[in-house]
Amino acid sequence: MSLIQQITEMYTPLLNVENLNVEFRNHAGKSIHAVRDVSFSLGQERLGIVGESGSGKSTVGRSILSLIPTSAKIKANKIALNGVDLLKLSELEMRQFRGNKISMIMQDPKHALNPVMRVGDQIAEAFRLHNRIGRAKAKQKVLDILNDVQIRDPERVFRAYPHELSGGMGQRVMIAMMLIPGPDLLIADEPTSALDVTVQMQILAIIDDLVRDKGMGLIFISHDLNLMASFCDRILIMYAGRIVEECRASELSQAKHPYTKGLLACLPTVENSDQKLTTLNRDPAWLE
Amino acid sequence: MSFWNLKKKTLSSGTVVKNRLAVPLFLYQALQFISSILLTFLGLTAVTFFIGRVMPIDPVVAIVGDRASSVTYERVKLELGLDKPLYEQYWKFLTDILQGDLGISVTTSQPVLQDILRFFPATWELATIATIIGVAFGVPMGVIAATHQGRWPDHLIRFIGLIGYSIPIFWLGMVGLLIFYAKLDWVSGPGRVDFFYDGIVENRTGFILIDATLAREWEVLRNAFSHIILPASLLGYYSLAYIARMTRSFMLEQLSKEYIITARVKGMSERRVVWKHALGNTLIPLVTVIVLSYAYLLEGSVLTETIFAWPGIGLYITNSLFNADMNAVLGGTIVVGCVFVSFNLLSDLIYILVDPRARS
Amino acid sequence: KTPSNTMVMAMNADDIISFDPAQVFELVGGEMIANIYDRVTMHEAEDLTALVGGVAESWEVSNNGHTINLKIRPNQKFHSGNPVTAADVVFSLTRVVKLEQTPVFLLNQFGWKPDNVDRLVTATGKMTLKLEIPENLAPTLVLNVLSAGVGSVVDMKTAMSHEKDGDLGHEWLNTHTAGSGPYELVSWKPNEGIIMKANPNDRHGAPKMERIVIRHVPEAATQRLLIEKGDVDIARDLTPDQAAGMAGNNDVRIQVDPKGLLKYLQVNMKDPDLSKPKVREALRYLVDYDGMANSFLKGGYIVHQAFWPSGFFAALNDKPFSLNIAKAKKLLAEAGYPNGLDVELDVFNSSPHPEMAQSVQATMAKAGIRIKILQAEKKAVYTKHRARQFQMILTHWGPDYLDPHSNADAFASNPDNSDEAKLTGVIAWRGAWEASATTGVTADAKTELDLGKREGMYLALQRSVQMDSPFIFMFQNVSQTAVRANISNFVSGPTFDTVFFRNVTK
Amino acid sequence: MKTEKTLSGWRDWLLAETPESALQARLSRIYLSWLSFKRNPLAVIGLLIVVFLVLIAIFAPWLSNHLPTDQNLADRLQPPSSKYWLGTDELGRDIFSRVIHGSKITLYIVFLVAIIVVPLGLFVGTTAGYFGGITDKILMRITDVFMAFPRLILALAFVAVMGPSIENAVIAITITSWPPYARIARAETITIRHSEFILAVQQQGASAWRILLKHIVPMCTSSVIVRLTLDMAGVILIAAGLGFLGLGAQPPSPEWGLMISQGRQYLLDQWWVSTIPGIAIFIVSLGFNLLGDGLRDVLDPTNN
Amino acid sequence: MAGIIDIHNLDVHLGRGKDAVHAVRNVSFSVKKGESFGLVGESGSGKSTVLRAISGLYKNFTGKINIDGKVQNQHKGVDFYKNLQMVFQDPYASLHPRHTVDQTLSEPLQIHKLDQVEKRIRTALERVGLGLNFRFRYPHQLSGGQRQRVAIARAMILEPRILLLDEPTSALDVSVQAEVLNLLTELRIEYNLTYILVSHDLAVVAYMCEQIAVMNQGQIVENLSKDQIMKSNATERYTQQLLAASKGYDRDAAGKLLQF
Ligand SMILES: Nc1ncnc2c1ncn2[C@@H]1O[C@H](COP(=O)(O)OP(=O)(O)OP(=O)(O)O)[C@@H](O)[C@H]1O
Ligand SMILES: Nc1ncnc2c1ncn2[C@@H]1O[C@H](COP(=O)(O)OP(=O)(O)OP(=O)(O)O)[C@@H](O)[C@H]1O
Ligand SMILES: [Mg+2]
C-alpha cells in the first residue's frame, strides 16, 4: 500500500477513481448495487482487475467511459483523467474523451464489430471522428496500425467484413481500432477469454508491446488468475462490487485475503489431481 | 423469412471439402428459383381450378344471365368446354398458358392477359406509392420509437401505428373521401384520373404517373397524382403501421448489441450510432418486411378499390370470382402468385446485397 | 366541373359483358346499346307509351297476324356512313337467332329457329322486308319484342368485315359497335367506364351532349360524394335514404321514374311445408309491405302485389294483403303448424335486399316462422334459383319488353314441371309450380287479337296468381336518379330499353 | 401449504425462491410475468380492454336495454338519445344493444381463429423445422402456395363454397393466415433444434414426436401467441371485410363488421350507424394490439 | 484393445455442399472401463464432434465405434441411451428454459418407462448435492453451478455406465468449477463410471484424466498420460506449445509461437 501511495503522491496519476458506486435496477424492480465504494488510481502501468462473474469488473470499466445505461445510478467523488473530472463533463465533451483519450477493447470480437461494415471503415471511423483527415490519409493510417497489430495482409483485412476474420484476427482489429486515435488509457475487458490459449498469448503480446511503446495506462479485466499474475504489474481483486485486495502481480501467490486465497486454491492442476479441490466458503464478513 | 434460406452458417475454421458438383452458386439458386416458381404455379392453378369446380356459381349462368333458355345454356356450356372432365380442362389450361394464352375473360369479353396488363399496373402504382409512404414515414418513426423506448415519443408513435392497425379500411376510406375530397377539396375523388385527361397520354407502362411524365403532360400528372394520393396514403398508413412496428423491434434488438457499445466507445455521436450503425443492421431484416408488405399490397385491396372506384387487380379477381369467370381468376391468381414469389426472391437478393454475411 | 358538352354519369357498371345486341341482356349493357342501336320499332323518349317505328318507318300486319311487312325509313346512316337498308335488318334479326345467345328466346317464341329463320325473315326490296311468324301471337306482342335489344339493327357490312370463324362479327361486336343510334361507342374499359360520342347524323338531329361518359363507381356512397361535388352529372345507384339525404342540396335534384322491376318472394313447391296453400297464404300476411315502403324503401319502391307492374297496359293495382299476424297465425295453425317452421331464405347481398330480408325475417318470426337468411352474390342466387335448389327466395324480375305476356310467360305458365324439362327461363318452373290453372290462359292470352279481351285475360291471370301461387309480389321499383340541377331531359323509362341520353341538355 | 393466507402471505408464497410444488412453481412464474407485465401501462390498458370485452359479452343481456334484433321501423336512423343511447340503425334497431351483443360474436371469432391457427401453424412449422430435409421442403412449398395465393380470393372462395356464416368466414380467415405462423414456428424451431437442451433429450432416447410436442412446441407457443394477439385486430378487420362483402356473419346478426358495412351508406347523413361499431372494433383491436405488445415484452424468450 | 469404448478410424464429415467440413479425421482411441479419458485441443479441432459421433447425435460417420463390445451402427435403440449419457458445455443452454428441475429429471424416466419416479428424483437431487427445495425451480432461478448439477443429475438418473462430458465447466467460475469437478470425481468413484472429458483447458483435463489425447484440425496429434503432462514431456511441437501457453503469459514465448 505504502509504495503505491508514494507513487500517487509523486505524480498526478493518469486516472484517479474515488468512491465509485453503481446501482442497477433489474426486471423485477429490485436494485442491484453492482459496484460499491471502489477507489483506485493508475499510472502508466498495467493494472489488472480480477474477480468472479458478476463481481462488477466490467461495470467499473464502463463507468469510466460513462457507458452505463441511463437507468443505472452512478455516483463517485471523482473519476479524473489527467486531472479532468469526467463526471462533470457534458455528453458532448465526454464524446471527445471516448476513443480519443480512453478506449476499451471488448471481450468478443465476433459481436463487438459492426457486421455490415468493412473492417477498414470501422477503424478509420474511429480515427476520423476525432481528426479531420481525408479518406486516403485515413486509409494509410489504418494500414499502418493494422501492421502494428501484426496483421500480415493489411490490404485484404481492410476490405474484409468482420465475419470473414478469425477470432484472433478480429481481436487484433479491435485493438487497432481502439488504438488508432492514440488514447492515454486503454481498458481491456476480457480481451482474450473467447480465444484459444496460443492466440491469447499473441494478442497479449501485442497489447503489452503497445502499452510499453506508447506509454499508455492499461486496465486489464479478466477472471483468469494465472494470466493476471503473469501479465500485469498490479492487481485489484473484486468481490461483490468491492475491491477486497490490491497487490503487486508478482506477489499474488502470497495474497492475504481469504477470498483471493480461496480462488487460488480452487484451480485444478495436474499436480493436485489426486486431491479433492478446495472450494470457496464465502464468508458474509467479506461483504462487511 | 427467406424462401431459399440463403443465410448459411459461416464457419470459423475447419477444412472445407471441395464441392464435387462444382455448380456455381447463382446457377443453383436460379434452378431453385425456377422450380419454386413452377411448383407454386402448379399449386396455385390446381387450387384455383378446384375452387372453380366447387364454387356455387354456375359459370354458364354467370355468362348467359338469369333468363337464358336451356338451348343457349347448353350451347355456351359446350363452348366453354365445361362438359369435359376437369383434368382435361386443367391440362388445356396449362398448355394454353405455356403458349402465353390466358384465355378470354367472359366478364369483360377481352383476353385475360390484356385485362391484367391494364388492372395490375393500376394496383401496382397504388401499392408503390403506398409503400413509399409507408417506408418514408414508418422507418424513421420506428427508429425514433426505439431510441425513446418507454417514453412519450415511443408511446405516441406506437399509438399512431395501432390506430392504423385497428380501423377498418373501408370506413377510413369513406371518411377520408368525405373530408379530404368532399369537404376540404384537397384531393381529387375516386378513379385514377379525371376522364377528360383520360387517353391524352400514350399508355406505355400502364402507370399513369410515369406515362404522364414521359409525355411531359404535367396537367395529367398533377391530376393523376391528386387522385392517387388519398387511397395511397390510406394503404400507406397501414403499411406504415406495420413497418414502424417492425423497425422498432429490430432496432431495439440491434441497439442492445455489443457493436453499438463499441461505436460509442469510439466517441461517436448518438445520432450517428443510431442512424448509421444500428439502422444499417436493422435494414437487413427490414428489407424482407418491406418487400413482403409491398407484395401483399400488390394483391390489391378489394375494399379500397371498391370505395375509390380504382380499376385494380383485386377488384378484377373478385368480380371475376363472383361471376365464375375462372379464366380471369386463374390469370389473376397466377400473376399475383408469381409476383409474390418473385418479390420473395427479390427480398433474398437484396438480402444478399445488404448483408455481407449472406454473400460469402 | 364537368365540361358543358359532356354528360358524366356514375353507375355500377360491372354487369356489362358485351356490346353485341345479340348477346346483351344485362341492365347496364342493355341501356348502352339502346342508345347506340336504333331498333326496328321503338318507344321514343318523347312519348314512352307509344310504340312507333324506329328503323322501320311503317308496317302492315296480315289479318291472321302471321305476316308483317316492314318499310325502312329512308336516308338513315350507320355510324360508319353506310346506309341503313332492309338487308341490314334481315341480317340483324337472323343473326340473333343464329348466334343463340341469351336473348334469342325472345325471337324463338315467334317460331324462328336457326334452320328456318332465313326463310321467315326476308328482304322484299332494298327498303322493304317481310317477317313471317309461324306461331300464333298477338301482333302487338311481336312489335313490342322488336323494340327490345334483339330488334337492334346492326351495320351488316361493318360487322361482316370483322367476321371470324363464321361468328357473324360477334367477337368484334362484343367490344365495338356498329349501329345507327344517337351515340357511338368510343371505348369500354371494364371496371373503369365507357365513353360514347354523339352521332351527328342521328335521325332525331345531333344530340346535345357530344360525349357521354359512364364511370363505373361500385359504391353508392362514393356516387353520392361525386354528384354532390359536381364531378358527375348523374348518379344512378343511390339508395332511397341517400336520395332523401340530398333533399337540402340545391345543386342536385332527384328524378323519380317508375320502373318495371318487381321484388318478390317465391317459395319452392318441392318443399312439403311451404307448398301447402294455407302456409303460402299465411306468408302473404307476414310481410310488412307498408312498413318497408314507408321506411328504408321510401321513394325507391312502391307496394305492388301483382306480376305485371303498374303504369303499363293491363296492370292490376289491387293490394289485398297487408301485415296481419293474427290471421297468419290462424292460417298456420289450420295448416298444422301452430309452432311455426324453419325456413331458409336466399337473398342477394346488395342493398336493399338484406334489409328487406331482415324485415321479412322479423315479421315472419312473429308468427313462428324462423327465417335463416343466406346472403350471396347475385349470380350465386341465380344459380340456386335456376337449379330449383332453394326453400324461399327473395329476388326480382323486370319485363323483357312492354307486353304483359313477358311476365305472364314467366310467372303464370309452366308447360312442363319435370326437372328434365329444364325450363330455366320460366320462373314458375324454377319454383316447381305446376301453374295448372293459368298455363292455358297464358297461352290463349298471347294470341288474343282483341286488346280489350286481352286486358281482361291478363287481369284475371294476375288475380289468380296473386291469390294462389308460390309468389308473393311485394314491391315495384321507382328509380331515383340524382341529377345535377343544370341537367335536364334525362329520360329514364320503365325498362333498360327506354333510357335515353340523346335529349339531355346542360 | 397453510390454509389461511393474508394477501401479503400469498404474495410471498408466489415469490418464494424455493417453490414447494409444481403448482407453486408455475403460479410463481405466471405471477412474475404479471409483475413485469404490470409495469407497462399500455399493456395493462390492453388487458383491461380485453377483460372488459369479455365481461360485456357475458353480461350482454343485462347491459342492453333493447333486444339486438328488435326492429322498429318508425324509429329508424334516430340519432343518439336517452331512449337509444347510441342511436338506431336503418331498421330501427338499437345500436347500443347491438354493439353490446356483438361483443359475443367478436369474442367467438377471436376464439375460433385462435384454436385453429395456432395448432395448425405450430404443427406445420415445428414439423418442417425439426425434421428438415424433404419434409421441410414439401411443407414449406405448401405454405408458400397458401402464402402466394391472393388471400381474399382464397377466403372468398371458401366462404362461397361453404356458404356464408361467421364460422366459415373465420375458417376462411384462418386458411389464409396460418402460413406466417408456420414460418414463425419453423424459424424458432430451427434456432432451437440444435440447442443443447434438445440434444440432451435426444440423448435420452426421446422420440422425435415427443421432442416436438413436449420440448419444441412449448418454446414456440409464446411467439405464436404474441403474434396471434397482434394479428387479432387484423382478424377482426378481415371478418368485418368479409361482412362488408356479405360473406361473413349473416343478418340480423349484430356482428360489428356487418354493422359497419350495412351502415356505410348512411355515413354521410347518419354517421353513428357505422361509426359506432367502427369505434367498437377500433377499441377492441387496440386492446388486443396493446396486449400483444405487452405480452411480447413479457413472453419474449430473449428477455428471460 | 478391449476397452469399454473402442474407436477405430473414425471420420466425420459435417455440413453439405459448399460448407462441407471434414471435422474428424481418422481418429482412433480406446477407453478402459472405469477410466477417465481426456480430449484437449483448440476451438474447432473436432473434440465435440467425436463425442457426438459416439453418442449417436451425428449419424453419418465412417469407421468403427465399439461400445461395450458392440459395434454401433447408425441407428440407436432406446436402450443404448440408458447406458451412455452426456453432459453439455453450457449449463445455460442445456436445460429447457420452461421446464422445472422436476420436469427435466422426470423426462428420462418417462422415456425409459422407469418406476419409482419420486424416489429416483429425490436420490438424484441429493446425490448431486442439491436440496429438495430446488426441485420446482426453473433454470433461471439457478446459478450456473447449480444448473450444471441438474444436468449431471439428469444424466445420472438413468444410472448409465458411461458419461460423456463436453466442456462441463468451461462456462463456470473457478470456484464453481471446483465444486463440479469434485462432484464428477466422487460420482466416478462411487458408480465406477467411465468418462470421456472434453475441454480446451489443459489444467482441467490433466486434473481429471488418466489418459489424454491432443487434437488439432480433426486429428489426434498425440496421446499422453498424466505423468507425461506432469513432466511436460510431450514429443509433438504442437503439444509442447499448448503446454507452454497454458502456463501463463510469457513475452518471449509469445514471440516464438508457430502456426499449425
Ligand atoms: N445493464 C444492467 N442492468 C442490470 N444489472 C446489470 C447490468 N449490467 C450489469 N449488471 C449487474 O451488475 C453486476 C456486475 O456486472 P458486471 O458485468 O460488471 O460483472 P463482471 O464482473 O464483469 O462479470 P463477468 O465476469 O461475468 O463479465 C452483476 O450482478 C450484473 O448482473
Ligand atoms: N453442424 C455442423 N455443420 C458443419 N460444420 C460443423 C458442424 N458442427 C461443427 N462443424 C465444424 O466441425 C469442426 C469441428 O467442430 P467441433 O465442434 O467438434 O470442435 P470443438 O473441438 O468441439 O471446438 P470448441 O472447442 O469450439 O467446442 C469445426 O470446424 C466446426 O466449424
Ligand atoms: Mg464482464
Ligand SMILES: [Mg+2]
Ligand atoms: Mg466443442
